[in-house]
Amino acid sequence: MTVIPVKQTASLTAEELRKMQAYWQAANYLSVGQIYLLDNPLLREPLKLEHVKPRLLGHWGTTPGLNLIYVHFNRLIKRHDLNVIYVAGPGHGGPGLVANTYLEGTYSEFYPNISQDLEGMKLLFKQFSFPGGIPSHVAPETPGSIHEGGELGYALLHAYGAAFDNPDLLVCCVVGDGEAETGALATSWHSNKFLNPARDGAVLPILHLNGYKIANPTILARLDQEELEALFVGYGYKPYFVEGDDPETVHQLLAGTLDTIVAEIKTIQQDARINGFSKRPRHPMLILRTPKGWTGPKIVDGIPVENTFRSHQVPLAELASQPEHLKLLEDWLRSYQPEKLFDQTGKLIEELAELAPQGDRRMGANPHANGGLLLKDLKLPNFRDYAVEVPNPGTTTAESTRIMGQFLRDVMKLNLDRQNFRVMSPDENNSNRWNAILEVIDRVSTAEILPTDDHLSPDGRVIEVLSEQMCQGWLEGYLLTGRHGFFSCYEAFIHIIDSMFNQHAKWLKVTRHIPWRRSIASLNYLLTSHVWRQDHNGFSHQDPGFIDHVVNKKADVIRVYLPPDANTLLSVTDHCLRSRHYVNLIIAGKQPELQWLDMESAIKHCTAGIGIWEWASNDRGSEPDVVMGCAGDVPTLETLAAVDLLRQHFPDLKVRVVNVVDLMKLQPEEEHPHGLSHKEFDTIFTTDKPIVFAYHGYPWLIHRLTYRRTNHKNLHVRGYKEEGTTTTPFDMVVLNDLDRFHLVLDVIDRVPKLGYTAAYTQQFIRDKLIEHRQYITQYGEDMPEIRNWKWQH
Numbered sequence: 001m002t003v004i005p006v007k008q009t010a011s012l013t014a015e016e017l018r019k020m021q022a023y024w025q026a027a028n029y030l031s032v033g034q035i036y037l038l039d040n041p042l043l044r045e046p047l048k049l050e051h052v053k054p055r056l057l058g059h060w061g062t063t064p065g066l067n068l069i070y071v072h073f074n075r076l077i078k079r080h081d082l083n084v085i086y087v088a089g090p091g092h093g094g095p096g097l098v099a100n101t102y103l104e105g106t107y108s109e110f111y112p113n114i115s116q117d118l119e120g121m122k123l124l125f126k127q128f129s130f131p132g133g134i135p136s137h138v139a140p141e142t143p144g145s146i147h148e149g150g151e152l153g154y155a156l157l158h159a160y161g162a163a164f165d166n167p168d169l170l171v172c173c174v175v176g177d178g179e180a181e182t183g184a185l186a187t188s189w190h191s192n193k194f195l196n197p198a199r200d201g202a203v204l205p206i207l208h209l210n211g212y213k214i215a216n217p218t219i220l221a222r223l224d225q226e227e228l229e230a231l232f233v234g235y236g237y238k239p240y241f242v243e244g245d246d247p248e249t250v251h252q253l254l255a256g257t258l259d260t261i262v263a264e265i266k267t268i269q270q271d272a273r274i275n276g277f278s279k280r281p282r283h284p285m286l287i288l289r290t291p292k293g294w295t296g297p298k299i300v301d302g303i304p305v306e307n308t309f310r311s312h313q314v315p316l317a318e319l320a321s322q323p324e325h326l327k328l329l330e331d332w333l334r335s336y337q338p339e340k341l342f343d344q345t346g347k348l349i350e351e352l353a354e355l356a357p358q359g360d361r362r363m364g365a366n367p368h369a370n371g372g373l374l375l376k377d378l379k380l381p382n383f384r385d386y387a388v389e390v391p392n393p394g395t396t397t398a399e400s401t402r403i404m405g406q407f408l409r410d411v412m413k414l415n416l417d418r419q420n421f422r423v424m425s426p427d428e429n430n431s432n433r434w435n436a437i438l439e440v441i442d443r444v445s446t447a448e449i450l451p452t453d454d455h456l457s458p459d460g461r462v463i464e465v466l467s468e469q470m471c472q473g474w475l476e477g478y479l480l481t482g483r484h485g486f487f488s489c490y491e492a493f494i495h496i497i498d499s500m501f502n503q504h505a506k507w508l509k510v511t512r513h514i515p516w517r518r519s520i521a522s523l524n525y526l527l528t529s530h531v532w533r534q535d536h537n538g539f540s541h542q543d544p545g546f547i548d549h550v551v552n553k554k555a556d557v558i559r560v561y562l563p564p565d566a567n568t569l570l571s572v573t574d575h576c577l578r579s580r581h582y583v584n585l586i587i588a589g590k591q592p593e594l595q596w597l598d599m600e601s602a603i604k605h606c607t608a609g610i611g612i613w614e615w616a617s618n619d620r621g622s623e624p625d626v627v628m629g630c631a632g633d634v635p636t637l638e639t640l641a642a643v644d645l646l647r648q649h650f651p652d653l654k655v656r657v658v659n660v661v662d663l664m665k666l667q668p669e670e671e672h673p674h675g676l677s678h679k680e681f682d683t684i685f686t687t688d689k690p691i692v693f694a695y696h697g698y699p700w701l702i703h704r705l706t707y708r709r710t711n712h713k714n715l716h717v718r719g720y721k722e723e724g725t726t727t728t729p730f731d732m733v734v735l736n737d738l739d740r741f742h743l744v745l746d747v748i749d750r751v752p753k754l755g756y757t758a759a760y761t762q763q764f765i766r767d768k769l770i771e772h773r774q775y776i777t778q779y780g781e782d783m784p785e786i787r788n789w790k791w792q793h
Contacts, residue, residue, distance in 0.1 A: 011256035020071055020251055022341060023103070023352050027067035028295055029336040030099035033121070034128035035060060035314060036329060041121040042338050042346060047330035052319055057129035058136045059092030061312040062176055064294040065208045066096040070363070072254050073172050074104070077357045080262055083168045085481075086363045087159045089185075090176035090208070091137040091149015095128060097364075098142055103348055104356035106143045106364030110516050118346030140510045140517065144364035146371070146480040151503055153182035154473045159203045160191035161477020162368060165419040167273075169201035169368055169481075170265065177209045177218035184469040184500075189235040191470065192283050194444055196458045198272035199419065202265045205237070205285040210292035212309035221289075228287060238264075238282040243289030245307070250290065257286065277458045280446040297332055300325070367482075372518020372580075374482030378421060379414040383407055383574040387599035388566045393615055394594045394640060394791025400566040400633070401488075401528050401590040404573055405434035408486065411577065412461065413440040420483040424463045424471035432488040432528045433590045437462055468496040475523065476504050484521040484577065491527040491587065492534065492543040505553040505583055512556060512581065519581040528590045530696070531720055532634035532733060538726035544697035544719075547663070550585050551701065555672040560663040561586045562696055564636040565595045567602035568661055575606070587696060589633045591729075594790065596636065609662030609674060612684060616640055616657040616793070618647070624656035626747050627685050631660040632696025635719075638733055639694045641789055642743035649744075649761045650754065658684055666705040678710065687711050690750035694738055695719040716746055730782040734772060741765045 012020065033041060035058040040051040066088055077084050088097055101107040102124055107114055114120045114127070127133030134141045137148050147158045159173035179185050195203070211221040220228065225241060232239040240257050244250040261284040268281045293311020298304065305315045316325045316332070343349055360367055367373040386407045388398045408423065415421040423429070423437060430438075444460030455462075463474060468489060475485045504523060511517040527546065534541035550558050559582050563569040569588045576584040596613075597605060605611050614620065630639035636659060643655055660666065667675040676684070685691055687710045695702050699717035706712050723735040733739040744765055748758040775783045 011252055011259060016075075017248060017251055019352060019355055020075065021247055023074075023355050024067055024071045024247070025336040026103060026338075026341040026348060026352060027071065027096060027099045028064050029333065029338050029341065030102060030121075030124070031063045031067065031095035032060070032296075032333055033125045034058065034095040034098060037125040039122060041118060041125055042342060043330070043333055047326060047333070049320060049326060052326070052329070053130065055129075056314045056317055056319075058095055059313050060095075060296055060315055061212070061292045062090040062093045062208070062210060063096040064296070065210055065288065065290050066090065066093040066174060067100065068250070068254070068290065069172065069174055069206060069208075069288070070096065070100040071355070072258055073363065074356050075255065076258055076262055077361050077363070078355075081361070082170055082262070083361070083366065083368075084170045084172055084363055085146065085162060085366045085369045086144060087147045087155050087162070087171055087173040088138045088145070089147070089149060089152065089155030089174050089179045091147070091152070094135065094137045094139065094142065097138045097145065098124070098128065098134070101143045101362075101364030103353070104362045104364055105353075106362050109365070110143050116347045121346050140507055140514060144362075144366060144369045146369050146477065148503060148507060150506075151499055152176070152179040153184035154188075154469075154476075154500060154503070155179065156185060156188035156191060156203070156205060157470055157473020158477035158480070159205070160188075160195060161474035162481040163195060163201035163203050164422065164474065164478055165199065165483065166201040166368065166481060167199055167269075171201065171203045172206065173203055174206045174208050177207065177211070177220050178213040180207060180220050181218065184473065187467050187470060188473070189232075189237070190465075191474070192236050193280065193446055194463060194465070195283070196272070196277055196444070196446055197269045197281065198277045199459070202269065202283070204261060204265070207285065207287045209287060209289045210294075211307065212292050212312060214312050215309050217309075232285060232287070236280070236282060237285040239285050239287055241287050241289075245291050245294070254288070261286065277446070295335070297328055300328065369481070370516070370518055371480045371482035371520045375518070375521060376418065376420060376482075378411060378484050378577055379418075380574060380577060381407065381410040381414060383570040384599050386570055388595050390567065390595045390598040392791075393596045396595050397592045398566045398595050399433055399590055399592050400563070400569045400588050401526065402433035402435070403566040404526070404569050404588070405436040407570055407573060408434060409436040409440055412437055416441065416461075422461050422463060422475075422478060422483070422485045424475050424485060424487045426468045426471055426489060426493070427464050427466045428488060428490060428529070429462055429464055431590075432526065434488060468493060469500060472497040472500045476500070479520050479523055482520065486524045486526065488526040488528065490529040490541065491531060491546065492541045494525065494527055494546045495543065495549075498546070498549055501550070501583065502553075505557055508557040508581055508583065509554045522576060522579045522582040522584050524576045524584045525586060527585065527587045530587055530589060531724070532632075532696070533589055533591050533729060534724075535727050535729050535732050539724040542720070542724035542732075544587075547585065547587070547697045548701050550583065551663075551705070553583070555664070555667070557582055559584045559674070561661055562632045562663060563588055563606070563661055564630075564633045564659060565593070565597060565602070567595070567597050567599045568606050570599075571603050571606040572661065587632065593633055594637060605659070606661050610658065610660045610665040610676065610684065613657045613659055616643055616791070617655060619654040619656045622654055624686065624689055625654045625751050625753065627656045627658055627689055627691045628743070628747075629658045629660065629685070629691055629693035630695070631663060631693075631702075634733065635694035635696055635738060638738055638740045638743060640791055641740035642747070644789075644791065644793070645740060645744050646747060647793065649764070650758075653747075653751070653754070663705070666702065668708055682710050685709070685711055689714065690747070691715045692743055692746045692750065693717045694743060714750075716750065718743065718746070728776050728780070728782045730772065730786045731776055734769065741769055
């Protein structure tokens with residue numbers, strides 16, 4: 001395929017070119033001012049050291065390119081009445097996005113104190129990377145942003161997630177050439193295989209090649225045009241190239257190329273929407289080469305700066321000790337001729353202000369970038385209709401996540417016409433037992449579909465791709481622009497998106513305190529194929545540590561649920577789909593397992609988040625001798641089996657069984673809004689009785705959540721302790737001392753009154769553990785008394 005040549009004829013009139021160049025200069029001036037200036041915002045007097053910030057923080061190198069693109073998209077929006085949001089992959093280009101939203105008026109609307117005058121400009125400059133101000137990234141505080149870019153690699157995923165089911169939206173996504181070296185970004189280019197132009201919006205990826213990272217050249221910038229073309233043609237794109245260092249030439253080439261690209265996008269969409277989707281088109285993309293630090297100082301101290309890595313951050317530093325740098329800074333600022341760009345009051349002159357779109361067409365004011373403005377509640381079926389019949393606790397079996405899948409099937413069905421709900425899974429939808437969803441909608445793919453493929457269609461709404469990062473990034477973009485979704489994953493491999501979760505949780509935390517940011521739908525995870533039932537895949541698939549990672553985040557944005565059976569899972573799922581502005585983590589097994597609670601009991605239990613299971617306890621009307629706590633489906637099973645053994649061997653022992661669904665109930669209420677008061681906790685767990693707690697994950701998390709509790713000294717936690725292999729399900733819990741037999745031994749060790757009378761029981765348990773080992777090594781499965789155990793009290 002031959003690369004499309006850029007237009008060589010002038011696309012802009014002389015007047016358009018003059019104004020756009022001036023607008024770009026204004027954006028560049030405001031960007032430099034944010035990095036450097038504390039006072040004297042329009043240089044109405046000679047620049048002095050006291051006008052400059054004592055600490056210079058920020059990044060200049062990528063900013064002029066981001067400003068250039070913003071100016072040109074303003075033109076496109078006005079010319080074609082486009083609905084556009086701007087995703088800036090180089091997050092360090094924060095000054096540019098702040099500058100442009102200020103110039104278009106959006107910034108002052110959201111922050112009236114940052115007014116479009118001299119005093120407002122002074123505040124605009126001072127607040128940047130300043131205590132009590134705003135971060136240096138394209139942060140949540142920046143109007144029009146859905147992507148902070150603190151960590152590189154996710155811009156294109158967020159862009160495509162925003163475009164899914166948004167037919168009128170065009171996402172301008174700038175990918176920095178440093179960012180393009182990350183694994184997440186490299187796989188993101190394949191997002192075009194999941195975009196259906198008949199019903200989705202469009203993404204215009206702009207690979208901005210300015211040559212350098214912090215201290216090194218970038219990989220893609222050192223490829224010649226032929227190799228770059230081959231790379232992106234191979235990804236399925238139609239690449240256009242614009243490059244240069246002469247502003248007038250670049251403006252003309254960029255304007256003509258973008259006009260061509262927009263026309264091509266419209267043609268692709270019109271064809272698919274009139275004639276139906278037939279074949280994946282080659283979507284256009286733009287590769288833009290401009291100098292790093294363009295229009296900044298060319299040489300400092302005899303060393304080249306512009307178009308080198310030295311312009312990446314602050315090109316001129318140490319102004320106090322090097323007065324010549326202060327002079328260079330003043331020359332740099334004055335080179336933009338601010339006196340011609342802003343009037344006497346400090347406002348952008350009218351003929352330039354007219355270049356910006358109006359109202360919601362401004363990229364900083366686009367409601368898609370403040371997704372809560374567009375968010376509509378899901379239509380939800382009554383989750384009670386999917387209840388598993390539980391005539392008696394622990395006597396019937398079901399696959400909990402399969403039941404959940406039936407509920408989600410009908411969530412999908414009820415919301416198909418709204419096109420606001422998707423499920424994501426890294427090639428594991430059916431493995432995680434969400435098969436039922438495929439009864440109403442297919443998996444999405446715009447590739448060639450063969451007769452042997454299963455439930456595959458360009459109109460699908462189930463997204464499966466073997467990249468957890470793609471699923472996470474798409475879902476984030478989808479939620480941030482006002483929709484709903486669910487992400488199912490094997491528990492061990494959700495760690496692949498640990499840092500992506502970090503960024504999203506931080507975004508939620510910050511936006512909770514930004515009044516104009518509206519709450520979005522919660523990011524919902526189902527982790528299944530979990531540590532205790534990865535006996536077939538072995539040690540590599542056994543890791544419950546994502547819970548610990550989630551709990552590190554601020555309590556006002558994270559929730560962790562461990563429903564022990566299908567009915568509690570249904571109740572939790574319904575709650576999570578209705579919630580707003582959280583990360584909800586649900587861990588539940590997919591294998592056939594005993595069911596404990598009927599639906600009404602499950603609702604009450606989940607509403608409380610924690611409770612005494614009276615039917616499993618025998619301490620009513622008296623003090624317990626021991627409290628048996630549990631959180632998670634397998635720990636619940638092993639706890640109840642241990643209680644069964646205790647009743648058989650010690651019928652006079654008073655046992656209280658406490659099950660935890662909402663893990664955050666264990667924290668004090670002053671630490672988490674779901675936390676129990678100390679009085680409530682003491683009532684349930686007592687202040688002086690031994691507690692044996694069986695937990696799904698790493699034991700120390702329970703200690704961490706409860707260390708302030710009165711009875712923490714008597715708390716003994718069993719959980720995963722990094723022992724695993726390919727073995728039987730019961731042997732997995734035995735390897736980690738979480739099994740019923742070890743739990744009974746724990747009780748014997750901690751209840752003084754059992755004393756020497758427990759000797760025979762201890763011997764019985766040791767024998768059972770030996771029998772277990774011999775049986776599984778001979779037969780390859782667990783003993784019948786383990787496999788067939790039921791609750792019979």
